[in-house]
Amino acid sequence: MIDNQKIKDNLAKSLTAQTEELNMFLPYLLQDIWELGSPCADIAQLLKDRLPGEAKILDLACGKGAAAVKIAKELGLNVKGIDIMPQFIDYAKKKAVENNVGDLCAFEVNDINTSVNTHKGYNCVILDWAGGVLGNPVQSVPKLKQTIVTGGLIIIGDAYLNPSSDLNDIKFKNDYISLSSWKTLFTLEGLKPVETKTDIKFADNFALIKTRAAEILVKHPQKKELLDSYIQNIQNKQADLEQNITGVLFLLQKT
Numbered sequence: 490m491i492d493n494q495k496i497k498d499n500l501a502k503s504l505t506a507q508t509e510e511l512n513m514f515l516p517y518l519l520q521d522i523w524e525l526g527s528p529c530a531d532i533a534q535l536l537k538d539r540l541p542g543e544a545k546i547l548d549l550a551c552g553k554g555a556a557a558v559k560i561a562k563e564l565g566l567n568v569k570g571i572d573i574m575p576q577f578i579d580y581a582k583k584k585a586v587e588n589n590v591g592d593l594c595a596f597e598v599n600d601i602n603t604s605v606n607t608h609k610g611y612n613c614v615i616l617d618w619a620g621g622v623l624g625n626p627v628q629s630v631p632k633l634k635q636t637i638v639t640g641g642l643i644i645i646g647d648a649y650l651n652p653s654s655d656l657n658d659i660k661f662k663n664d665y666i667s668l669s670s671w672k673t674l675f676t677l678e679g680l681k682p683v684e685t686k687t688d689i690k691f692a693d694n695f696a697l698i699k700t701r702a703a704e705i706l707v708k709h710p711q712k713k714e715l716l717d718s719y720i721q722n723i724q725n726k727q728a729d730l731e732q733n734i735t736g737v738l739f740l741l742q743k744t
């Protein structure tokens with residue numbers, strides 16, 4: 490049980506829920522989905538041939554471990570995944586064993602705000618679609634940097650505002666910065682851009698989530714408004730991604 494209000498609010502927000510009242514339903518709503526952020530194949534592809542066999546990777550807010558398991562399986566590297574949702578971590582452990590990479594993957598339930606202070610010396614850290622959990626980009630990037638060695642890699646999966654979009658049309662406008670702001674931040678933090686990937690194809694999970702929401706409603710009819718607004722939030726996020734923001738994976742090197 491999480492008893493810190495800010496952590497609960499951030500957890501909800503990280504999964505596109507408008508209120509922490511939804512947190513108890515999120516594992517059920519998202520049960521059919523393994524990848525909760527960027528496609529894990531894209532993340533593994535970014536790291537291919539960039540790290541030595543003994544490299545250690547830290548995946549912060551790893552969700553159900555899709556990226557961690559993919560990296561272990563395809564690249565044979567060690568990955569530690571941390572997420573605050575116990576149900577997600579249980580699933581990640583199960584998937585690692587199922588994919589015969591239980592020995593390469595370690596998963597832990599924790600608040601990554603704590604983990605960034607206790608985990609050091611990694612060769613690569615990943616923060617994929619969990620921006621707000623460590624604060625805004627200016628606050629998050631230094632926290633990521635402190636977990637890796639000099640020369641180590643950072644992968645950030647997030648989005649930037651499209652230059653042509655009208656701010657009034659953007660549903661989640663406060664959550665995103667421009668591409669030039671990201672680039673300025675990386676320069677200020679001494680991070681060398683290695684690769685930037687924008688041709689990302691996010692899976693359309695809307696129908697799966699909607700079906701699960703309908704099942705919850707049968708048992709909890711009084712939650713209709715709450716679940717309807719969650720479904721609306723998911724649609725708004727999709728609309729932003731189609732029109733106003735661009736999903737991006739940044740691969741950076743700490744100099």
Ligand SMILES: C[S@@+](CC[C@H](N)C(=O)[O-])C[C@H]1O[C@@H](n2cnc3c(N)ncnc32)[C@H](O)[C@@H]1O
Nearest residue numbers: 500503525526550551552572573574600601617
């Ligand atoms: C959109 S998901 C991304 C998950 C994963 N990176 C992926 O791509 O599949 C955001 C994740 O952040 C996790 N999260 C939210 N707050 C957290 C916190 N304080 N500490 C650790 N994980 C947190 C959520 O449980 C969720 O799994």
